């Protein structure tokens with residue numbers, strides 16, 4: 001296949017080597033408009049906006065992934081396979097499970113469990129453990145320290161369902177040390193592994209299953225995740 005692809009109408013060379021990937025395409029637009037210089041929209045198929053520009057004079061791209069593993073697997077596959085992208089950094093929101101995290105905290109996903117059937121395509125005689133690229137993780141962790149951001153590192157759950165019908169099942173994940181739930185990272189890590197590329201997931205806790213007093217609104221999830229965004233830009237613009 002050549003570019004443009006079925007889901008991305010950018011030209012060859014439009015994307016930089018590293019793409020920051022929020023679920024919300026309007027978060028991508030917010031980043032392009034508020035953090036980047038020389039930002040140009042490079043793709044907009046189905047409203048899934050993507051931009052390339054500069055942060056403090058260094059190259060970076062940002063593009064929405066949509067919600068769920070099927071959606072991020074399409075965009076990450078096309079970026080890795082046809083646009084020469086090497087690193088995808090998911091910058092997401094998540095729901096806190098652990099007492100050790102609270103709303104607005106930043107989490108870095110060392111691993112991503114899942115209840116998705118996505119890995120069945122690999123026909124493994126066992127289960128695949130989706131993990132972050134170690135170098136991307138280490139660089140992000142060190143940069144967080146430098147910036148005074150208290151980032152928690154650990155496991156997340158990439159769930160196929162946002163609304164779990166009458167389920168208390170989240171507690172079992174929490175008891176296994178899973179910090180938070182989101183919906184894409186296990187698929188992204190698997191896509192990267194299968195294509196010999198690199199990926200990392202960074203999150204801001206937007207709501208919490210125990211500490212239920214504060215919930216970020218959809219507008220806040222679009223525009224108020226600046227610690228995480230700054231951390232990703234400071235680490236990965238090059």
Ligand SMILES: O=P(O)(O)O[C@H]1O[C@H](CO)[C@@H](O)[C@H]1O
Pocket residue numbers: 022023024066067068091092093094162181182183184221
């Ligand atoms: O805010 P984003 O990055 O979309 O991430 C989280 O928010 C969505 C659910 O509301 C899912 O995509 C989940 O992973």
Ligand SMILES: O=c1cc[nH]c(=O)[nH]1
Pocket residue numbers: 093094095096162181182183206207
């Ligand atoms: O997937 C998600 C994202 C934010 N909050 C949740 O509870 N789940």
